[in-house]
Each structure stands twice: as C-alpha cells, then as structure tokens.
Amino acid sequence: MHYTAELAKKDPEAVTVFIGPCVAKRYEGINDPLVDFVMTFEELDALFEASNIKVQECAAATFDHLPSAEGRGFAVTGGVAAAVNAVVNGRVEIKPICINGIKPAMLRLFKMYPKGKNPGNLIEMMTCEGGCIAGAGVVCSAKKTVKDVGKFAAQAAPITSMNKDENKE
Ligand code: SF4
Structure with a gap:
C-alpha cells in the first residue's frame, strides 16, 4: 500500500484511496502520510450501489504494470x-x-x-x-x-x- 501510494504520488495531482478488507488495514492506511482516503470493500460496494454503478458494465481499465x-x-x-x-x-x-x-x-x-x-x-x-x-x-x-x-x-x-x-x- 505505502509503496504503491509512493508511486502514485509521483503525479502531483494524484489522490490516493486505499481500499481494503478490514478496519485494521483501514487504520494502517489512514496513518500513512501518502494515503489520502481509506475505505473497505463493503463501503466501496455501498458507494457503487448508491451511485447506481454496475461494475460488470464498466469498461476494463488497462494497467501500466501488471502485478505478479x-x-x-x-x-x-x-x-x-x-x-x-x-x-x-x-x-x-x-x-x-x-x-x-x-x-x-x-x-x-x-x-x-x-x-x-x-x-x-x-x-x-x-x-x-x-x-x-x-x-x-x-x-x-x-x-x-x-x-x-x-x-x-x-x-x-x-x-x-x-x-x-x-x-x-
Ligand atoms: S484482520 Fe484484516 S489484515 Fe488481518 S487477515 Fe483479516 S482482513 Fe487481513
């Protein structure tokens, strides 16, 4: 999380949001100076629901670097x-x-x-x-x-x- 945020912050306009599975990681994220916002997957799901965003219908994004x-x-x-x-x-x-x-x-x-x-x-x-x-x-x-x-x-x-x-x- 920290090093990904560090990479993202090379763009001065970048806003970093850590999305994780629990409050423990949420806590870790909120205490990281390079992470601007945190949320759980459940909160992200609620946001999608409230905004009527259907992930299955969204265009797939391309990545500069694929993880292993x-x-x-x-x-x-x-x-x-x-x-x-x-x-x-x-x-x-x-x-x-x-x-x-x-x-x-x-x-x-x-x-x-x-x-x-x-x-x-x-x-x-x-x-x-x-x-x-x-x-x-x-x-x-x-x-x-x-x-x-x-x-x-x-x-x-x-x-x-x-x-x-x-x-x-
Ligand atoms: S408490 Fe959080 S970090 Fe630990 S195993 Fe569960 S989901 Fe992963």
Whole structure:
C-alpha cells in the first residue's frame, strides 16, 4: 500500500484511496502520510450501489504494470509465504507456518515460536480464517473468493519470471 501510494504520488495531482478488507488495514492506511482516503470493500460496494454503478458494465481499465501471480494471490492464507518464497527463490530455505485465523490451535502454534519450538522460520499471521479475503469489510464469501483469486493469480506471470535480474543477486 505505502509503496504503491509512493508511486502514485509521483503525479502531483494524484489522490490516493486505499481500499481494503478490514478496519485494521483501514487504520494502517489512514496513518500513512501518502494515503489520502481509506475505505473497505463493503463501503466501496455501498458507494457503487448508491451511485447506481454496475461494475460488470464498466469498461476494463488497462494497467501500466501488471502485478505478479504472487502479488495477486497474497490475500489468501499461504499467499504471503508463497510470495516471500518466490522472491527468495531458493537462496534461503523458507519453512512457513501459517496462522490461519485466531483460534486456539493456531494460537498454541504461534506461542511455540518464542520458545524455539516452532518448526518454521517464517510466520504468516492471518487473523481472519482464510486470509484477507475473509476480512470483516469484504462483500463476497471466502469460499467463492478463494477460487476467484486463484483464477486471477493464474492469469499473471510468476515473480521469478518478472524479476530475473533481481533474483540473480
Ligand atoms: S487477515 Fe483479516 S484482520 Fe488481518 S489484515 Fe487481513 S482482513 Fe484484516
């Protein structure tokens, strides 16, 4: 969010709006000096409804730069760890532990880490079970969204094919 806002702000006329899945991210956005406005997907949906905007009928926008497959897939549990793994690209062995939702079994796993008993070396913390696709401010069921995000990610190139030079360093 911050670095995307930084890119956008290279245009002095740019107004940045962070749209996210929950109040936690909303809070993070509102405290970022490069983010002008924040809203959740639910609020955006309400805005579309009130303005009678049908997203399906809008013309598709083109992008200057397309995100990677991992960049598209991070919002599903396991996606952040997969993105880190792709960027590290074998230079270090990544053994991710995904905390998938705040529930007793996950908290027990999390508490093992400071005791040195956790088998992983990277913790991905998803407060919402399923990941950010299940945030309190989203409008679709996580079950449906996980499939849609998977399809959306599969349409993009993997990080390893995008940052070849960077990954050699
Ligand atoms: S996991 Fe849930 S609480 Fe955490 S950032 Fe994603 S939507 Fe927000």
